[in-house]
Amino acid sequence: MKNVELTVNGSPVSGEVESRTLLVHFLREHLRLTGTHIGCDTSQCGACVVHVNGKSVKSCTMLAVQADGAEVTTIEGLAHGEELHPMQQAFMDNHGLQCGFCTPGMIMSALDIVKRNGNELDEATVRKELEGNICRCTGYHNIVKSVQAGARAMGGES
């Protein structure tokens, strides 16, 4: 067992983990942050995307011990109090979610897309950038609209 100490959604946390424990399991089972989901075992679906030191990461592909000392943001860390983050709000306004299972990963990936591509995103860019996130419900139509709208809203905010 190893001790890990990291910052999750702005708060310091620590825990004893096996060296094989994945970051996603640490988040879900030790910290009970179950907004981060597990949809596959081959690191393809993107349901588990979180931000580690500001970069989007599939938390099923990272060991908890590798995140020792890191700053991690999960879906639970986005809203400001009662108010949804503009990207979360955009998903609601554009019906970008149905069952909600892919949604946390989609939103965390979307924020990374905005970070790397800016606030004015064309459809082709969003579609290409989302290739690591699978959704079975929405056909992506409204997810693409949500990401574009969320990106614009984030631009207006800053």
Next chain:
Amino acid sequence: MTDFGIGASVKRKEDRRFLLGKGRYTDDIQPNGLTHAVFVRSPHAHAAIKQIDSSAALAAPGVIAVLTGDDLSADGIGPLICGVTVTSDDGEPHKAPAHPALAQGKVNYVGDHVAIVVAETYAQARDGAELVMVDYEVLPAVTDTATAANPGQQQIHEVAPDNVCFNWPFGDKEGVEAAFASAHKVSSLDLVNNRMVTNAMEPRAALGEYNAGTEEITLHVTTQNPHVHRLVMSAFNQLAPEHKLRVVGPDVGGGFGVKIFVYAEELVVGWACRKLNRPIKWTAERTEAFLADAHGRDHVSKAEMAMDENGRFLAMRVHTRANLGAYLSTFGTMVPSYLYAFLLAGQYATPLIYSEVKAVFTNTAPVDACRGAGRPEATFLVERLVDVCAADMGMDPAEIRRINFIPVDAFPYQTPVVQCYDSGDYNAALNKALELAGYADFPARAEAAAVRGKCRGIGISSYVEACGMAPSAAVGQLGGGVGLWESAQVRFNPTGNVQVFTGTHSHGQGHETTFAQLVCDQLGVPIDNIEVIHGDTAKTQFGMGTYGSRSLAVGGVAIAKACDKLIAKGKKIAAHALEAAEGDIEFADGSFSVAGTDKAMGIGEVAFNAYVPHSYPERLEPGFDENAFFDPTNFSFPAGTHICEVEVDPETGEVDIIKYSAVDDFGRLINPMIVAGQVHGGIAHGVGQALLEACRYDSDGQLITASYMDYTMPRADNLPSFDLDYAPTHPPDNPLGVKGCGEAGAIGAPPAVINAIANALDVKHIEMPATPETVWRAAQTAARA
């Protein structure tokens, strides 16, 4: 229309919890003392089990128990059942081999359940499972749908000679043969409907908890129908009496059919949690989902159409082999029979139809409903055949459809295959779709593409499907073991807010919003004051759940009926309070008023009076809380025309969907935003089947597409945005005037896409999935021809 009533695109009430990461899916629940389960699964497609040695596993750290089929049968649990009987051509019911939840001496597919290992941690359970030694004697495997029933094949089940589950002829065979004999032209097509893995993004999971004090089992499970799970597990699997079994389908991450069925893992977890008196959780890994979720489709067919000299359809004949997998899943027999053959008329007035379905067992995962269930198979066959007919007759695909459509004045229309279509205007949808797709200008676009060395194609699919399942009497006549009514309870609390209990289950469809809109519209209560509750047998009355796009068309009507009862009771209460005759009370916009006066009281006040009945009508029961059940008198028949335009690169076989246009008739729309979302998702599912998704077993029965590395799910960059419109008609049988929309896209899309590719390459047919390799080969062959 109000801002929140029927017809408004109200933002979804359920979204907030999902957006905040506060959804509560089965795997999210972690009771104290939780243990974890891993299933030992067969690595062989077909084998006898000679011995199971659990000693090393039991000695491993943290392992609590290893339980096998012997333990299960000693406790009298199982076997799993199939709920629909199909009568074979020999007059006998279909062959139903025993389906033990844990293997009894034999395994029949890779992934078949052999034992459950329960341990303190998930990692320990996994390690333990590795240590269970199973001695197998491997037998030859049968996997191929087309040849599974051929003479000389290895027989899988003693009770099913030649691996045949049923052979089901249906329709007027002689009439069809006579029509073919005298036809001007016969078109025919051999085609395969590719096997799919449904792949809801949330893997299946089950969490069992036993309360030794109340002797009650609580099972959280990824289910689309908690009461059906409870009923089957109680009445047929002997897990626990119904009143001692609580089944909860909490937030469920997509269903698409795959979470209807009662699976081995859920039953075994429910049983083991009591046996060990510990909470046990099992969550499928994606690979397990590929191996052991029920799969979909998998037909091999020959379709033929007899026509007169004008291209009018005289008769259709269909022979299908359907793969049911190794065992019968809960509704496995129904999908390639009633849900398939009864839709073979499509949108056409074909007077004579004959079909023969031979359903076979193979050493593959059980096959059951997957989004559309039988109707996509029927639609793909009909709509592909119609395009072949058009080519054979030298007619435009739109024109041959038009002249064969059931005319608008013929509804309700009795097809020759049982179903009586409620309403439709197929021409209206076709015309609108042609317009939306820019069909008239297509030749110019094709020419421009040809200049760039690309092949453009356009494909039409005019589908009809059956939803609103289902009239219980019809279900009974067909050999179904259940009624398919739906239930609702609408309860006012004393403070005037409303709780709506539905027997349906939402796993992405947005019932919490749509149903609240119904109640908001009918009772005039603000939508924020309405809560929709579903998915827990301890909270809601018995209900049949969600599948077959039935929730609004059946469950929505039950809610409306409960609201009617509240209004009727409210009139009595208001009449008393307002000192008027009951007949003079009118109800509108949430207010009971005395006709022709300004005397009125709000429904909230009426509810309060009902709970604080100090001055109240004599002999009227207190309380403002009504139940209703609705058993539909007919199915509903959504229909529409989808048109797909593709550009094929003949050098690479790459298919680009340039434009996808869909015009659907779903009757009345309650929430157009949610409806569009359902159509988008359905189309993507259908495009996935057409272009990307192939579930393949090798001849030894190994699943060679058991992960997202080998099984291609549609990604965002495989798809365009979709152009949607509607051509609604009014279904007279449905009190809300609604039809259902959840499966339409998955039904309409595959033939639209394949017709477009066949058109682009000028080939007769191309099999699904039309991967670049398949398309490239077809393009090369076409170029040589």
